[in-house]
Amino acid sequence: MKTHHITLIPGDGIGPEVIDATRRLIDAAGVRIAWDEVHAGASVFRKGIASGVPRETIDSISRTRLALKGPLETPVGFGEKSANVTLRKLFETYGNIRPVRMLKGVPTAYSGRPIDLVIVRENVEDLYAGIEHQQTPGVAQCLKLISRKGCEKIVRLAFEVARAQGRKSVACATKANIMKLTEGLLKRTFEDLAPDYPEIESWHIIVDNCAHQLVKKPEQFDVIVTTNMNGDILSDLTSALVGGLGFAGSANLGTDVAIFEAVHGSAPKYAGKDVINPTAMIFSGLMMLRHIGEFDAARTIEDAIEVTLAEGLSVPRDVVGDARAAGTRAYTDAIIANFGRQPADVPTRQHHPIRMPTFNPDPVSVRPASRSTIGFDLFTEFGGQPEALGPILENAASGLGCRLKMISSRGTKVYPPTGAMTDYVDQWRCRFTLDSPADDLNLSLLARLLAAVESAGVRWMHFEKLQHFDGAPGYTKAQGED
Numbered sequence: 001m002k003t004h005h006i007t008l009i010p011g012d013g014i015g016p017e018v019i020d021a022t023r024r025l026i027d028a029a030g031v032r033i034a035w036d037e038v039h040a041g042a043s044v045f046r047k048g049i050a051s052g053v054p055r056e057t058i059d060s061i062s063r064t065r066l067a068l069k070g071p072l073e074t075p076v077g078f079g080e081k082s083a084n085v086t087l088r089k090l091f092e093t094y095g096n097i098r099p100v101r102m103l104k105g106v107p108t109a110y111s112g113r114p115i116d117l118v119i120v121r122e123n124v125e126d127l128y129a130g131i132e133h134q135q136t137p138g139v140a141q142c143l144k145l146i147s148r149k150g151c152e153k154i155v156r157l158a159f160e161v162a163r164a165q166g167r168k169s170v171a172c173a174t175k176a177n178i179m180k181l182t183e184g185l186l187k188r189t190f191e192d193l194a195p196d197y198p199e200i201e202s203w204h205i206i207v208d209n210c211a212h213q214l215v216k217k218p219e220q221f222d223v224i225v226t227t228n229m230n231g232d233i234l235s236d237l238t239s240a241l242v243g244g245l246g247f248a249g250s251a252n253l254g255t256d257v258a259i260f261e262a263v264h265g266s267a268p269k270y271a272g273k274d275v276i277n278p279t280a281m282i283f284s285g286l287m288m289l290r291h292i293g294e295f296d297a298a299r300t301i302e303d304a305i306e307v308t309l310a311e312g313l314s315v316p317r318d319v320v321g322d323a324r325a326a327g328t329r330a331y332t333d334a335i336i337a338n339f340g341r342q343p344a345d346v347p348t349r350q351h352h353p354i355r356m357p358t359f360n361p362d363p364v365s366v367r368p369a370s371r372s373t374i375g376f377d378l379f380t381e382f383g384g385q386p387e388a389l390g391p392i393l394e395n396a397a398s399g400l401g402c403r404l405k406m407i408s409s410r411g412t413k414v415y416p417p418t419g420a421m422t423d424y425v426d427q428w429r430c431r432f433t434l435d436s437p438a439d440d441l442n443l444s445l446l447a448r449l450l451a452a453v454e455s456a457g458v459r460w461m462h463f464e465k466l467q468h469f470d471g472a473p474g475y476t477k478a479q480g481e482d
Contacts, residue, residue: 001032004292007060008035011070012042013266017274018281019070021332026285028336029297036060040083041072042266052083053090061091067259068288070281071266081130084261089124093252093259094150095157096121097287098235104346105309106243106319110218115241116349117221118165120158121231122186123252125150128228135461136381139427146182146227149365151189156357157253158225159197164354169201170194173210173226173234181476183207186227211237239263246318249283251291255356260288274327277316279305282335290351298351304335306343368469373441375402375433375466377475378449381459383426386415389458393430396452400445405431406481413480420480429478433466441465 008023010016026033038057045052052072061067067087074082088096101116102108131143158170172190174183187204194202205213207230213220214234218241226234239248245264252259262280270276282305289298309315314334317325326334382389386407393404407415408429412422432449446463453460467474 001030003032003034004066004294005034005036005064006288007057007064007067008037009040009057009067009069009072010037011040011266012073013071013268013271014276015041015070015072015266017272017276017328018262018278019068021278021328022068022281022285024332025282025301025335026289026297028339029289029294029300031289031294031297036064040069040087041074044083045073051081051086053086058090061087061257061259065257066288066292067257068285069259069261071262071264073266073268085128085130087259088252091254091257091259092124093254093257094122094124094153095251095253096123096231096235097161097251097253098231098238098248098263099283099287100235100238100242100248102242103247103309104306104343105312105315106247108241108243110241113219114347115218116347117218117238118161118167118223119231119235119238120154120161120223120225121235122150122154122226122228123231124228126182126228128232133461135379135427136425139425144179144182146185147365148185148189149359149363151186152193152365153357153359154225155186155190155193156196157354158223159193159200160355160357162200162223163197164352166350166352167200167222169203169222170197171210171221171224172202172204173207173224173230174204175207175230176204177206181474183227186225190225207234210234214238214241235263244318246277246280246316247283248280249285249287251284251287253291253354253356255358258288258291260284260291274329275317275325276328277318278328278332279316291354293353295351300339301335303342304338304340306346307338307341308334310343310346366469370468370470372437372439372468373434373465374437374468375405375431376441376446377464377466378430378432378453379461379463380428380430380453381426381461382428386424386428387417389428389430390415392456392458393432393453396449396456397432400449401435401442402432402445402449403435405433406478407431408478408481411479413478418480427461431466431478431481437468 010019038060040053040057072083098119125145127144129145133141135141162170174187176184176187239245248263250263286298314326406413409424414422
């Protein structure tokens with residue numbers, strides 16, 4: 001038998017307990033694994049390592065290319081970044097796979113309905129790039145980064161997941177009606193690549209409608225591919241349809257590395273009490289087994305879980321409540337005792353290896369035939385009214401080869417006045433257009449403008465070029481801008 005070398009991160013809070021349950025089942029199924037136990041999360045933060053991920057953990061995953069990880073604590077609203085997100089980004093596990101399906105014996109408002117779908121979530125870009133700046137003392141900014149390469153990766157992975165699991169359709173959920181360049185890039189990429197998978201139905205849906213439809217008729221979905229933030233929200237929603245986060249496993253897949261983890265948190269108040277439901281972690285372990293080709297073992301464990309839950313004799317507290325619940329170890333023992341049994345009246349989905357897409361490592365994924373710069377947006381801090389700021393900027397631009405086109409506050413045009421009733425903040429986007437389009441922005445022009453703006457007592461934070469690529473604008477207009 002082959003021995004698989006896998007990094008093991010027990011995690012925080014209840015992590016060691018759910019990891020132990022998963023290991024016991026995998027061992028009982030006869031899979032040979034050499035575990036390399038390392039750490040991340042709270043214990044590492046306490047040692048003063050700001051990333052929450054020490055060098056030995058990075059080295060271990062670099063060697064094994066596989067990791068099974070318990071939940072990690074993350075500071076909320078302050079302090080260090082999430083160690084979970086750090087691990088995903090360090091190893092470019094660009095696809096988060098979150099399957100959910102209805103389980104017999106787990107009562108929900110949707111019990112008896114054939115819910116069986118997968119959320120394929122882009123995992124390293126979008127707002128989760130974590131690039132934030134305090135623009136003014138009262139205005140914060142987060143950059144939403146979406147790349148063509150990132151979109152191609154997640155779209156192809158979604159179709160490959162559908163193929164590997166014999167699924168019939170892939171829906172792309174975006175907010176492209178509002179964010180036409182960022183969310184729109186995923187929509188356009190999806191529509192460009194879908195013809196490469198002619199046997200799979202493809203369709204686009206606005207993400208808020210997708211959430212609505214998931215509550216109204218979840219059976220209509222098979223695979224949903226979406227951006228990072230949208231996927232985070234939708235995948236938690238879908239887990240609630242089938243019993244909650246206690247039944248939500250996940251895989252973080254990349255070209256070279258795969259990290260498998262439960263979706264739920266570390267629940268420190270339950271740590272060490274032998275009361276937590278380990279099913280989500282076990283399901284993550286099953287995804288790992290299939291990833292390494294141990295399909296028979298995964299089927300044995302999955303069937304035993306189905307039988308155990310359906311019989312209702314030894315089930316977790318989030319299914320039957322505290323009074324009748326089996327502890328974590330007892331529930332795991334019951335699953336092992338049911339090895340070899342098959343659940344009745346449960347559709348069996350055949351799993352095959354996911355063919356991970358390959359991509360050109362060139363960082364440039366789009367090469368336009370032409371490009372030009374027609375102006376720039378200057379982001380400023382000013383404590384007065386736009387009617388006072390406008391003339392200051394117009395005077396600063398006088399004779400420099402550019403002119404002020406408009407000023408917006410929080411995305412709405414406020415100068416020249418439109419008559420709108422807008423509540424202002426002290427951060428302003430000031431749009432300048434060049435008298436003549438150029439190959440690039442003249443830095444001398446910009447330096448003179450910034451000097452004039454500063455001398456007038458207006459602070460500035462940054463600027464963005466207004467560019468055209470192959471004749472199409474690479475920027476959007478403000479609300480109310482002509």
